[in-house]
Amino acid sequence: MSHLTDIKESLTTAGLKATQQRLVILDSVHQMGNHPNVEQIYAAISDSNPSISKATVYKTLETFVSAGLLSKVSTHEGQMRYDPRMDNHGHINCANTKEIIDYYDEELNEMIVSFFRKKKVSNLKIKNITLQINGDKIDPLKEIQIK
Amino acid sequence: MSHLTDIKESLTTAGLKATQQRLVILDSVHQMGNHPNVEQIYAAISDSNPSISKATVYKTLETFVSAGLLSKVSTHEGQMRYDPRMDNHGHINCANTKEIIDYYDEELNEMIVSFFRKKKVSNLKIKNITLQINGDKIDPLKEIQIK
DNA sequence: CTATTTGCAAATAATTTGCAGCTGG
């Protein structure tokens, strides 16, 4: 079973019609992985799908967010980016390279989740809690390591 | 010593000319407190300062962020908001009311900071680490309590 | 079939820019 079949299935499971445009757009966000913005997604698909309009990309991405298939990440630069990971993970925001890098640590996550479980939170329905690590990459060409 | 004198001093300490516009804008962000966006800041000052242009508000706010006098907060709605608090605090993001509420807990902060102190972080200069608590206010008219 | 979805072009919103004139130190 190809990954496109999986993508198709996730669309129908979410109650969305599996149109060609949606398949292409959702697949590309998964393929890209770098928290792309609308422009980047549009550029990535345009070559092989010149008829998909940018308005469709905008609408479709919002549809996916509402349907719980993607999440929306905003940077300190103010543009919206899209993230295929729906689990409770954090982001490393590099101001200089504009990269957004996923960060997840089991122990840290457990620490934060249990902290809020112990608290009495009233009048707020928490959807998720995420950590934003803001900084600058020292060598833009190398990877960041946290271990 | 009035708070305007303090505002003036923080400008000069930051190496910025204490112009009338800057005094008014920086003061208003401190007075407002609700993580206002550009439009709200502009509206708040326009009555008493009709000659201050919106472009100046934009430029001035960016100047303050660069100078470390304000921080920039982005919501899941993609617009930039400004925050006079420069310490390491988190934000509760209410999707339904669009409010951004400061959250700080000494114990939680210490937990997170010490977690990253123990980690080997390479190729990243961390500026700050913030927590985003995303959710919906249950009763929009009442306060959120976490204790 | 028919309710949704898409593409287009136009509208709106958000932000930036260039530049001449003003002003704080």
Added chain:
DNA sequence: CCAGCTGCAAATTATTTGCAAATAG
């Protein structure tokens, strides 16, 4: 004085909308 700041209007960028045609189920 004069480097840096401001105001204006125009430019750019980001996003949304209305509507007729296309299409998945």
